[in-house]
Amino acid sequence: xxxxxxxxxxxxxxxxxxxxxxxxxxxxxxxxxxxxxxxxxxxxxxxxxxxxxxxxxxxxxxxxxxxxxxxxxxxxxxxxxxxxxxxxxxxxxxxxxxxxxxxxxxxxxxxxxxxxxxxxxxxxxxxxxxxxxxxxxxxxxxxxxxxxxxxxxxxxxxxxxxxxxxxxxxxxxxxxxxxxxxxxxxxxxxxxxxxxxxxxxxxxxxxxxxxxxxxxxxxxxxxxxxxxxxxxxxxxxxxxxxxxxxxxxxxxxxxxxxxxxxxxxxxxxxxxxxxxxxxxxxxxxxxxxxxxxxxxxxxxxxxxxxxxxxxxxxxxxxxxxxxxxxxxxxxxxxxxxxxxxxxxxxxxxxxxxxxxxxxxxxxxxxxxxxx
Amino acid sequence: xxxxxxxxxxxxxxxxxxxxxxxxxxxxxxxxxxxxxxxxxxxxxxxxxxxxxxxxxxxxxxxxxxxxxxxxxxxxxxxxxxxxxxxxxxxxxxxxxxxxxxxxxxxxxxxxxxxxxxxxxxxxxxxxxxxxxxxxxxxxxxxxxxxxxxxxxxxxxxxxxxxxxxxxxxxxxxxxxxxxxxxxxxxxxxxxxxxxxxxxxxxxxxxxxxxxxxxxxxxxxxxxxxxxxxxxxxxxxxxxxxxxxxxxxxxxxxxxxxxxxxxxxxxxxxxxxxxxxxxxxxxxxxxxxxxxxxxxxxxxxxxxxxxxxxxxxxxxxxxxxxxxxxxxxxxxxxxxxxxxxxxxxxxxxxxxxxxxxxxxxxxxxxxxxxxxxxxxxxxxxxxxxxxxxxxxxxxxxxxxxxxxxxxxxxxxxxxxxxxxxxxxxxxxxxxxxxxxxxxxxxxxxxxxxxxxxxxxxxxxxxxxxxxxxxxxxxxxxxxxxxxxxxxxxxxxxxxxxxxxxxxxxxxxxxxxxxxxxxxxxxxxxxxxxxxxxxxxxxxxxxxxxxxxxxxxxxxxxxxxxxxxxxxxxxxxxxxxxxxxxxxxxxxxxxxxxxxxxxxxxxx
Numbered sequence: 011x012x013x014x015x016x017x018x019x020x021x022x023x024x025x026x027x028x029x030x031x032x033x034x035x036x037x038x039x040x041x042x043x044x045x046x047x048x049x050x051x052x053x054x055x056x057x058x059x060x061x062x063x064x065x066x067x068x069x070x071x072x073x074x075x076x077x078x079x080x081x082x083x084x085x086x087x088x089x090x091x092x093x094x095x096x097x098x099x100x101x102x103x104x105x106x107x108x109x110x111x112x113x114x115x116x117x118x119x120x121x122x123x124x125x126x127x128x129x130x131x132x133x134x135x136x137x138x139x140x141x142x143x144x145x146x147x148x149x150x151x152x153x154x155x156x157x158x159x160x161x162x163x164x165x166x167x168x169x170x171x172x173x174x175x176x177x178x179x180x181x182x183x184x185x186x187x188x189x190x191x192x193x194x195x196x197x198x199x200x201x202x203x204x205x206x207x208x209x210x211x212x213x214x215x216x217x218x219x220x221x222x223x224x225x226x227x228x229x230x231x232x233x234x235x236x237x238x239x240x241x242x243x244x245x246x247x248x249x250x251x252x253x254x255x256x257x258x259x260x261x262x263x264x265x266x267x268x269x270x271x272x273x274x275x276x277x278x279x280x281x282x283x284x285x286x287x288x289x290x291x292x293x294x295x296x297x298x299x300x301x302x303x304x305x306x307x308x309x310x311x312x313x314x315x316x317x318x319x320x321x322x323x324x325x326x327x328x329x330x331x332x333x334x335x336x337x338x339x340x341x342x343x344x345x346x347x348x349x350x351x352x353x354x355x356x357x358x359x360x361x362x363x364x365x366x367x368x369x370x371x372x373x374x375x376x377x378x379x380x381x
Numbered sequence: 382x383x384x385x386x387x388x389x390x391x392x393x394x395x396x397x398x399x400x401x402x403x404x405x406x407x408x409x410x411x412x413x414x415x416x417x418x419x420x421x422x423x424x425x426x427x428x429x430x431x432x433x434x435x436x437x438x439x440x441x442x443x444x445x446x447x448x449x450x451x452x453x454x455x456x457x458x459x460x461x462x463x464x465x466x467x468x469x470x471x472x473x474x475x476x477x478x479x480x481x482x483x484x485x486x487x488x489x490x491x492x493x494x495x496x497x498x499x500x501x502x503x504x505x506x507x508x509x510x511x512x513x514x515x516x517x518x519x520x521x522x523x524x525x526x527x528x529x530x531x532x533x534x535x536x537x538x539x540x541x542x543x544x545x546x547x548x549x550x551x552x553x554x555x556x557x558x559x560x561x562x563x564x565x566x567x568x569x570x571x572x573x574x575x576x577x578x579x580x581x582x583x584x585x586x587x588x589x590x591x592x593x594x595x596x597x598x599x600x601x602x603x604x605x606x607x608x609x610x611x612x613x614x615x616x617x618x619x620x621x622x623x624x625x626x627x628x629x630x631x632x633x634x635x636x637x638x639x640x641x642x643x644x645x646x647x648x649x650x651x652x653x654x655x656x657x658x659x660x661x662x663x664x665x666x667x668x669x670x671x672x673x674x675x676x677x678x679x680x681x682x683x684x685x686x687x688x689x690x691x692x693x694x695x696x697x698x699x700x701x702x703x704x705x706x707x708x709x710x711x712x713x714x715x716x717x718x719x720x721x722x723x724x725x726x727x728x729x730x731x732x733x734x735x736x737x738x739x740x741x742x743x744x745x746x747x748x749x750x751x752x753x754x755x756x757x758x759x760x761x762x763x764x765x766x767x768x769x770x771x772x773x774x775x776x777x778x779x780x781x782x783x784x785x786x787x788x789x790x791x792x793x794x795x796x797x798x799x800x801x802x803x804x805x806x807x808x809x810x811x812x813x814x815x816x817x818x819x820x821x822x823x824x825x826x827x828x829x830x831x832x833x834x835x836x837x838x839x840x841x842x843x844x845x846x847x848x849x850x851x852x853x854x855x856x857x858x859x860x861x862x863x864x865x866x867x868x869x870x871x872x873x874x875x876x877x878x879x880x881x882x883x884x885x886x887x888x889x890x891x892x893x894x895x896x897x898x899x900x901x902x903x904x905x906x907x908x909x910x911x912x913x914x915x916x917x918x919x920x921x922x923x924x925x926x927x928x929x930x931x932x933x934x935x936x937x938x939x940x941x942x943x944x945x946x947x948x949x950x951x952x953x954x955x956x957x958x959x960x961x962x963x964x965x966x967x968x969x970x971x972x973x974x975x976x977x978x979x980x981x982x983x984x
Binding site: 019021024025028100101118121122159162163166167168169170171172173174176177178179180181182183184185187188189190191299303306307310344345346347349350352353356357359360363364367 | 417420421422502503504505506682684686736737739741743744745747748749751752753755756759760762763764765767843847878882885886889924925927928930931932933934935938939942954955
């Protein structure tokens with residue numbers, strides 16, 4: 011990064027222009043939204059978008075909840091990116107595929123259980139079994155991936171493992187296509203008591219599945235936090251992230267810690283995969299790619315290497331992509347805003363990297379990786 | 382290792398003096414790979430493509446090549462300075478046999494499992510067709526035994542390759558490669574023979590329904606073997622002579638070689654049919670894209686994963702400006718005028734995408750450019766911009782390229798498209814070649830090796846990197862504009878991330894930073910396997926090509942990151958430690974003068 015006192019060149023001015031434009035769009039969009047909420051017929055609201063009707067309270071609540079549950083999932087995946095980046099200093103593109111593998115194995119297991127009748131008669135036990143199987147498979151995938159593709163590349167120039175992980179990602183996606191077929195596959199239906207709408211504290215109503223997703227993500231997050239901050243393994247992981255050489259001099263088995271990191275990240279992606287299945291009930295081979303990249307964006311937004319940041323980044327990115335199209339773009343008169351959700355997510359990433367490249371909550375990287 | 386004829390070898394080890402763990406690992410790897418290939422349905426899907434009529438199809442070949450290679454690889458050892466090298470003997474043969482046997486047992490087990498269980502629900506290819514194919518239609522017992530025999534036989538063959546003299550090994554390899562080459566190039570070769578009025582040759586080599594006839598196969602194998610025995614030494618000397626040339630002579634020789642290649646590229650398409658010309662045109666489009674990405678990734682070392690964005694911008698600009706059907710703004714310019722606008726817009730897009738990302742860390746840059754690529758596709762797809770770009774319906778009815786009333790280049794005439802692409806490829810090659818040896822090119826390479834040092838040496842890194850983006854963008858946009866004119870209609874779905882990844886694979890497999898390498902990569906990969914939507918010579922591989930691309934990318938990165946036709950300097954960067962180690966082993970570095978010594982040894 012260049013220091014603040016460096017002379018301003020043309021490119022700095024251009025970047026300032028981009029930043030100002032983005033903030034300007036956000037600001038005007040929000041103001042237009044507020045104006046339209048107050049009265050769709052006032053002149054400013056009319057100027058921005060004459061067809062705007064504003065949102066009802068219930069619609070807004072729905073958006074927030076959708077954003078939160080989606081964001082919780084991004085957060086869980088983001089943990090794996092963040093931890094691996096913290097320890098090895100490269101983006102593991104294939105992490106999104108670990109998530110997809112888990113969702114796929116969850117689909118297979120739950121459908122088999124459904125065929126056997128256990129899914130309906132004993133839902134909770136079946137779900138636990140599905141989670142157990144899928145999380146083990148995704149953990150195993152992550153560990154094998156590290157062993158086969160990344161370990162031989164330790165110490166190679168940074169872009170080499172990155173390109174490798176891109177290849178691994180495509181390979182796993184296509185393995186799934188050739189073995190399981192290219193079409194979308196669905197989960198068996200969730201029981202009525204889980205999926206029905208619930209009133210929480212008489213204030214908000216939320217679908218049971220979304221509540222389940224948010225709660226599970228929170229519990230997994232807490233468990234991970236405990237592992238990293240309170241156990242010996244976690245201490246070793248933090249030490250390796252700080253400085254691999256010195257950690258190994260202190261008697262830490264660096265290879266083992268790296269494998270553990272991949273395993274833990276894989277397990278978190280595994281949980282996220284099942285949550286995806288529970289929430290959307292549909293999975294394809296490409297399910298992992300876009301959520302994977304968005305989860306990486308979430309990790310960057312929260313500050314890479316920072317575990318709390320990954321979760322917070324996930325929630326912010328998830329909310330931003332759910333809310334921003336309707337809160338900022340729709341009031342400005344953009345058509346078909348829901349098509350632009352992904353574009354909004356990537357724009358958020360670009361904006362954060364331009365304004366605060368270390369992420370919202372600060373990155374935690376070893377001295378090597380910061381340069 | 383040196384190639385000196387007499388090598389001091391320790392005595393061959395006993396047949397049972399095996400590294401059992403390694404043998405088991407390789408065997409299990411082979412078994413796993415064979416079962417995966419079977420369950421991926423490769424044998425069934427590729428069975429329609431015949432290599433040698435009626436004995437061998439690509440389907441069976443997909444299972445047969447692995448045992449030989451892995452059985453050979455199990456006893457291949459890297460002998461470093463200071464290690465004892467043993468003579469090869471029965472030990473290697475036994476190891477190969479065992480590995481092949483374990484691999485064959487994997488398929489036998491699969492045969493039994495398919496016969497007894499039905500898990501077609503998740504595994505879609507767990508089918509009776511696969512079983513029948515693996516059994517050779519002869520019942521389960523036969524299938525189980527035959528695969529043990531085949532595995533052992535091929536393993537034995539692979540192991541034997543260690544024992545036989547190197548000449549024999551090379552000759553066998555040449556015969557096999559020759560056969561495969563002639564089989565893969567079937568469409569091209571039959572077209573050519575027809576064009577030169579030599580139908581009898583094709584009729585003799587190829588069987589009517591595709592694949593080589595047995596006598597044709599024998600002839601090809603014998604010819605390839607003869608070439609390996611007699612022709613190879615001469616080619617080697619000729620090559621050495623060529624490389625020994627210096628100064629003006631070398632320049633002249635290069636010019637002659639270039640003229641021959643150019644003449645061949647201009648003349649040969651006249652004798653080729655529509656399908657092969659179409660294929661050549663597709664290859665050319667990807668050569669253009671790969672040359673552009675080569676400047677960004679290979680020379681400047683910027684990993685741009687959203688490269689498809691520039692392809693899209695080129696395509697859409699040409700489409701909007703030339704098509705009478707473009708919804709918002711439809712000036713119906715001739716293509717040759719529109720291309721000027723394409724250059725300007727592509728350059729601006731390059732600046733616009735390049736500027737925000739240029740100061741980011743390499744890996745953040747990769748993900749942000751990927752994001753830009755996706756944003757641009759989504760914008761073209763969205764209802765918001767559909768007033769100009771047509772949204773999901775795209776833009777249709779794009780006219781061809783009118784060249785001063787001389788010709789109208791359209792998709793219906795692939796040969797003309799090929800010539801157009803060829804012209805732009807020549808321009809791109811010239812630009813790349815001139816840039817590589819220019820001040821800017823050296824600045825790029827300096828940035829690739831170490832950005833801070835480059836900046837300290839007075840290179841304006843921001844301008845240099847932006848230039849890389851702009852030049853890369855313009856080359857990709859050329860490709861996009863030709864693509865639009867060739868296909869005649871344009872949709873957002875042609876510009877998915879996958880295209881970026883495939884271009885990246887082409888550049889990496891060919892050799893980052895090497896013009897010839899990148900072209901070779903595009904010709905081999907796109908020509909044989911095909912692009913994201915375009916079929917290659919092996920059309921039957923359509924379902925598996927992305928799988929192969931992914932595996933190839935990983936394998937190249939692990940084994941040969943500098944690519945098949947490497948750039949000398951790039952190789953040195955990627956293998957710096959090994960170079961230093963080699964130099965040290967050869968005693969060319971003095972302990973107290975290590976840095977200078979390393980420089981001397983490397984240059």
